[in-house]
Amino acid sequence: MKTAIRQSGDVAVVDLSGKITIGEGDVILRDRVHALLEEGKKRILLNLEKVSYMDSAGIGELVACYKRAREKGGTVKLLRPSGKVQDLLQLTKLEEVFETFDSENEALASF
Amino acid sequence: MKTAIRQSGDVAVVDLSGKITIGEGDVILRDRVHALLEEGKKRILLNLEKVSYMDSAGIGELVACYKRAREKGGTVKLLRPSGKVQDLLQLTKLEEVFETFDSENEALASF
Amino acid sequence: MAARTAVKLVLPSDVRLVELAHAVAEKMGEAAGLDSGAALDLGLAVREAVINAIVHGNRKDPSQDVELTFTRGSRGIRIRVLDRGSGFDPDSLPDPTAPENVLRNSGRGLLLMRAFADEVRFRYREGRGMEITLVKSLGSPRRGIEAAEGRSEGVVRRT
Amino acid sequence: MAARTAVKLVLPSDVRLVELAHAVAEKMGEAAGLDSGAALDLGLAVREAVINAIVHGNRKDPSQDVELTFTRGSRGIRIRVLDRGSGFDPDSLPDPTAPENVLRNSGRGLLLMRAFADEVRFRYREGRGMEITLVKSLGSPRRGIEAAEGRSEGVVRRT
Numbered sequence: 001m002k003t004a005i006r007q008s009g010d011v012a013v014v015d016l017s018g019k020i021t022i023g024e025g026d027v028i029l030r031d032r033v034h035a036l037l038e039e040g041k042k043r044i045l046l047n048l049e050k051v052s053y054m055d056s057a058g059i060g061e062l063v064a065c066y067k068r069a070r071e072k073g074g075t076v077k078l079l080r081p082s083g084k085v086q087d088l089l090q091l092t093k094l095e096e097v098f099e100t101f102d103s104e105n106e107a108l109a110s111f
Numbered sequence: 112m113k114t115a116i117r118q119s120g121d122v123a124v125v126d127l128s129g130k131i132t133i134g135e136g137d138v139i140l141r142d143r144v145h146a147l148l149e150e151g152k153k154r155i156l157l158n159l160e161k162v163s164y165m166d167s168a169g170i171g172e173l174v175a176c177y178k179r180a181r182e183k184g185g186t187v188k189l190l191r192p193s194g195k196v197q198d199l200l201q202l203t204k205l206e207e208v209f210e211t212f213d214s215e216n217e218a219l220a221s222f
Numbered sequence: 223m224a225a226r227t228a229v230k231l232v233l234p235s236d237v238r239l240v241e242l243a244h245a246v247a248e249k250m251g252e253a254a255g256l257d258s259g260a261a262l263d264l265g266l267a268v269r270e271a272v273i274n275a276i277v278h279g280n281r282k283d284p285s286q287d288v289e290l291t292f293t294r295g296s297r298g299i300r301i302r303v304l305d306r307g308s309g310f311d312p313d314s315l316p317d318p319t320a321p322e323n324v325l326r327n328s329g330r331g332l333l334l335m336r337a338f339a340d341e342v343r344f345r346y347r348e349g350r351g352m353e354i355t356l357v358k359s360l361g362s363p364r365r366g367i368e369a370a371e372g373r374s375e376g377v378v379r380r381t
Numbered sequence: 382m383a384a385r386t387a388v389k390l391v392l393p394s395d396v397r398l399v400e401l402a403h404a405v406a407e408k409m410g411e412a413a414g415l416d417s418g419a420a421l422d423l424g425l426a427v428r429e430a431v432i433n434a435i436v437h438g439n440r441k442d443p444s445q446d447v448e449l450t451f452t453r454g455s456r457g458i459r460i461r462v463l464d465r466g467s468g469f470d471p472d473s474l475p476d477p478t479a480p481e482n483v484l485r486n487s488g489r490g491l492l493l494m495r496a497f498a499d500e501v502r503f504r505y506r507e508g509r510g511m512e513i514t515l516v517k518s519l520g521s522p523r524r525g526i527e528a529a530e531g532r533s534e535g536v537v538r539r540t
């Protein structure tokens with residue numbers, strides 16, 4: 001998995017591409033989100049448009065990031081999950097946990 | 112492997128794409144060339160630009176097509192072999208057997 | 223599904239090999255006639271079974287192997303994943319979608335297997351390890367979420 | 382190259398599975414640190430060894446298997462391909478690049494193996510079958526054609 005981080009106002013947008021899976025994507029996701037929280041960047045938008053799928057380890061890490069941000073007084077929201085990722089969020093009932101957006105502007109305005 | 116056949120003057124140009132390998136590409140190559148020879152099309156140019164590689168079965172079929180065309184009074188020539196295919200022709204010394212071209216116009220004019 | 227056409231893949235317990243098991247499952251699924259979406263689903267189900275075999279079954283001990291057996295039939299493909307651990311009871315696990323569990327970091331593997339395979343069976347092979355059987359049928363309706371919710375296919379047969 | 386990290390793939394003798402063996406070899410090569418060009422070369426060498434194991438070794442009898450063992454080391458990857466046939470003498474074969482042979486339909490498999498792997502060894506395992514060992518080293522110079530011409534790496538060790 002690859003990531004790129006953009007700052008948009010006070011929101012850090014993380015563009016992810018590839019797969020969030022055990023031993024690779026999950027570790028990268030954790031590292032990126034932890035680093036942002038360490039820097040005091042508490043408003044995080046994960047752009048999942050180019051994530052093809054996640055496994056249970058990747059989903060677990062997504063939840064762990066959400067909780068860690070909350071502990072630090074921050075928020076993690078999701079942008080444009082692709083078909084498979086959307087299926088997985090629905091299946092695991094995490095779509096009820098994460099605020100999810102189709103429009104980046106709406107997502108940015110929601111923080 | 113996929114193929115498309117174009118007629119250019121009295122030359123049948125076969126555009127191949129994919130891999131010429133055992134049990135698939137080799138069979139398709141044989142079928143296409145045999146069908147052309149059956150129809151009396153004796154001048155055949157195989158466009159290898161989009162062939163990523165061949166295995167020994169594919170190379171064997173290329174030689175078999177060459178010989179079959181010759182038996183019927185025809186010719187098989189090659190257009191733009193890609194890096195790996197060029198390596199294979201050199202390694203097997205088949206580059207000394209096949210007339211090979213970089214330019215389609217030159218190839219067509221050579222028949 | 224004649225056993226003589228079975229393909230076997232044996233892996234040491236190293237999570238870096240999960241990728242390989244997933245890729246082989248996807249390829250075998252496509253070779254058996256699944257469309258690419260169904261083959262990906264099979265790959266995802268196998269991925270979860272292999273992660274569990276490595277992590278829970280073999281406790282990441284690389285000297286303990288995970289054995290995958292792929293059997294193609296006219297109606298689909300069956301994959302068995304066998305570890306060397308002491309097994310578990312799949313019916314005694316908490317529901318990861320229950321409100322009190324939805325924020326847990328783990329516990330979703332079986333949910334995914336059941337969603338992405340058409341059939342999931344669990345069997346403990348005495349003196350050998352836990353065996354998970356995953357079946358994906360040709361031309362079966364896509365049963366993502368529905369299948370996971372009606373959980374009846376998770377049959378336990380301890381022998 | 383410690384054996385405990387070996388991955389094993391066992392295939393029935395069906396040429397449609399050559400693709401799978403090639404793909405697994407390429408993936409294992411990449412996981413071992415080969416660049417994509419070297420991994421493809423390894424895949425092509427393995428492909429030839431597996432075709433021979435299926436076609437010549439096991440005479441396409443699907444009840445006879447081909448066993449591949451992938452062992453990763455710090456300096457590269459070693460792949461063994463074992464069939465159930467009666468073996469052959471790789472030194473008694475005609476040179477497929479000799480003018481009288483260049484138009485033959487077959488006879489180029491060993492040439493390709495030697496060109497695309499850094500080391501090729503042949504061994505007959507009594508009562509078991511022919512075993513071909515292919516080695517691809519990390520950071521080795523690309524030795525396409527040169528290696529095939531100096532044929533010294535084709536060492537036969539009948540034991």
Ligand SMILES: Nc1ncnc2c1ncn2[C@@H]1O[C@H](COP(=O)(O)OP(=O)(O)O)[C@@H](O)[C@H]1O
Nearest residue numbers: 274275278279307309310328329330331332352
């Ligand atoms: N192969 C196995 N061997 C032993 N225990 C297992 C195995 N597979 C699953 N389990 C048990 O079942 C539980 C739930 O598995 P799963 O739904 O995949 O979620 P997770 O692996 O994230 O915990 C695991 O925590 C483990 O206790």
Ligand SMILES: Nc1ncnc2c1ncn2[C@@H]1O[C@H](COP(=O)(O)OP(=O)(O)O)[C@@H](O)[C@H]1O
Nearest residue numbers: 433434437438466468469487488489490491511
């Ligand atoms: N695994 C094997 N078992 C028995 N004979 C083999 C094996 N591999 C190769 N051979 C013999 O060596 C010959 C040359 O093999 P190769 O160079 O791969 O060309 P080809 O397979 O096209 O004939 C084969 O024709 C066969 O007689």
